[in-house]
Amino acid sequence: MTGNERLKEEKVFKDPVHRYIHVRDQLVWDLIGTKEFQRLRRIRQLGTTFLTFHGAEHTRFNHSLGVYEIMRRMIDVFHGRKHWDEENRLLCLSAALLHDIGHGPFSHSFEKVFKTDHEEWTRAIILGDTEVNRVLLRMGEDFPKEVADVIEKTHPNKLVVSMISSQIDADRMDYLQRDAFYTGVSYGHFDMERILRVMRPTEDQVVIKSTGMHAVEDYIMSRYQMYWQVYFHPVTRSAEVILNKILRRVKVLHDDGYDFKQQPNHFIPFFLNDVQIQDYLQLDESVIYYYFQMWENESDRILADLCGRFLHRRLFQYVEFDQSFILHDWPALQEKFRQIGIDPDYYLVIDFSSDLPYDFYRPGEEEERMPIHLLMGDKKLRELSRESDVVEAISGKKRTDHKLYYPADLLDQPEFEEEKREILTMLRV
Amino acid sequence: MLTEHVNIMKLLDMAEEIVGRKKFQKVVYIGKQLGMPFQEKYGFHMYGPYSEELSVRLDELKQFGFVSEVKEEKAGYSQYRYKLAEPGTSFVRTSSSFQGEQEKSVIDEMNACSSKFLELTATILYLQPAERDSVIARVHKLKKTQKYSEEDMKEAFLCIERWRTLLKRA
Incomplete structure (x- = not known):
């Protein structure tokens, strides 16, 4: 036809x-x-x-x-x-x-x-x-x-x-x-x-x-x-942070030659940066879930733990932070995590709104996106925020948010109590 | 962690100042396409490649006091000047990121170009790897109002090649 x-x-x-x-x-x-x-x-x-x-x-x-x-x-x-x-x-x-x-x-x-x-x-x-x-x-x-x-x-x-x-x-x-x-x-x-x-x-x-x-x-x-x-709900972001870390962990393990019980076959073209259309189309959420279930039984503790967290919704907690934290506390906090045997590369994550950018409505200026135009009675066009006080009030206002995610449950366990107290102080919780 | 933010701060550290949001967007895009380690995701918009991710990241850097943005009113539009603020300077100099003379030369050259020219260069890179003639034809169709001359096109292709060669040596 x-x-x-x-x-x-x-x-x-x-x-x-x-x-x-x-x-x-x-x-x-x-x-x-x-x-x-x-x-x-x-x-x-x-x-x-x-x-x-x-x-x-x-x-x-x-x-x-x-x-x-x-x-x-x-x-x-x-x-x-x-x-x-x-x-x-x-x-x-x-x-x-x-x-x-x-x-x-x-x-x-x-x-x-x-x-x-x-x-x-x-x-x-x-x-x-x-x-x-x-x-x-x-x-x-x-x-x-x-x-x-x-x-x-x-x-x-x-x-x-x-x-x-x-x-x-x-x-x-x-x-x-x-x-x-x-x-x-x-x-x-x-x-x-x-x-x-x-x-x-x-x-x-x-x-x-x-x-x-x-x-x-x-x-x-x-x-x-x-x-x-x-x-940008913080709980959703927490799940996303864990998902991201699972994928990173699998890639690191693969690159290091780790012997998987369940080989990441569907992911290998992505690790090798050689993905054909058919490889891409084979991936869907059911496939991802299958691997996560299998990897929960891997001997690599980080991968198994992260998969378990994602599957059973044991998510990370979060706190707010500021400039002073980035400049002074961030490196020290990572070091403290290492001291108590928790890898900060996987268990201490800063999540920014630029990780999931949202296209706020912003009028003209030097912006790259065509604003919404109203067709006025005289057939001329007027940019929306020039006519609407409501839109003007929220245009280009609060655009950013950032949180630090960490596994609160691991800090509750009775080991390294002094270090954990220091960590909680640094986290301001 | 913070790698993407540090890369943007490093760019500002090398450029000293970038005037105009459009120029900022295009410098990062061109740099990324030519192998600099920027990770921002781009799509095609009114003035060619544009990244919402970069726009939000700049807001974050402003909010943390690492980058200063000064708004200037021009005839009929606003223009923004970006510089590293003091806390940003001390932070970026203790963080590891890309650096080198070749990168700085390319950034300086891009920064000296007009944003209109960078829009052309970025658009060409976006439409590649198609044949040169086909890219030129599409640029003329997509950017009718900019009225780019054949000379502009030639210059843009030459710049891309020169910058690419410089960065390969880095």
Whole structure:
């Protein structure tokens, strides 16, 4: 088959966030059916957040369908309007559906440790020898590259790029609502129907009719609250810190020639920095969990302990710290840990907000990202924070947080009592 | 631990001052692409490669009092000057990080360029390893408003090669 055909009968997915997700194109239906897209069912959207908010078990699959649905509705609003070219409909829908196709399990930690980049994998999966690529090729030889360029934000059509990736786009509108729904928090809700109705295409971006400003204020506020209350929750970060250390420990042991009871077969291409698409696609959360369960029985005490902590949610405690701590106490604290036989490389971790950066809404200045523009009654554009006191109040404000994580349970045990007292003093607990 | 923060401080220590957030972003990106040990993750934005991670990291360094940021009002926009603050200077000089004459030469050369030129250079690096002609065509499409000349393009490719060679010797 070449090109796209309308499905004889519309397919619908029941969805708790958008109620229904409507599929009317054979192209979209076939993309959903590819093994690379189905793999997203085995990757949670929020990584370790389920250890804090037990409902957060939703996957990249749910989210990707949600982004597709929002994009579909956005296109309905744009239909027939100036600057919108209906020829780009399938390009937008494909990009929306596939924008996260390169995510692996626990992406943030995995990428930090193994220096991989899910955006590069997204491109590789779309352009490489995959089922996704074969489906996209039906639309023409250049179509996969166009889809990859839209996702990478290097496509020359800036309007299309902004629909999937800008300060108010289909991706963010889905994940905020979906993450709020599944975590069960009361933040993260905003009137998306209203925002969609007041979105207007321009030559190089989507803008918002000024009458919709209050709905956008809610959306910006949701982003702010979700970040601090959910995404950067210190308990979630604690789990992430342990996960990161497990991956580092496995790599160190492998490099040192340690004799694993359970060889890290799926990880070896990553250790060797020689990963093919098929190696990458074989990894999902079920595979990672299998290894963690097996490694809990390894003779390496650090690896076994960290895996046990992650599997059974025995997480690290945390404290705040300041400049004086970094300058004066940090090296001494590490030394104290060594003295009592706890390796600080694995059990004393500083976690910064730059480890999980969040794109706060910031207006113009010398910033690199297009701000949200309101379309005023006189047809002129005004940057959102110049009109909205609410947005102005939170734009570019508190952006950083940092904590020191440590295993409080190990400091409770009756050995090295004097050293442990000194450690607790240094930790100020 | 703190390695990424120390690397950014080391860059400022060598450069003495970096004027402009856009310039800061591009210097780190170009340095990273040419082999300096920066770890910040970049994506493509309005002015080419941009890292939210670097932006937040700079805020953290400011918050700890290691880096000073001075905001200056210019005609129609704000400009930011970055320098190491005193506690940052003493901290970075006792920490191990990258250093060397070749690195300093490359950083100084980049710092002497305009941010518009660094935007071009960073964009070229982002679009590589495609063929030179294809990269140039894409730069013209993506950066229409910057109106880069053929001379600018030639200079950017030459700089990339010169900096790469210098850093290989490091």
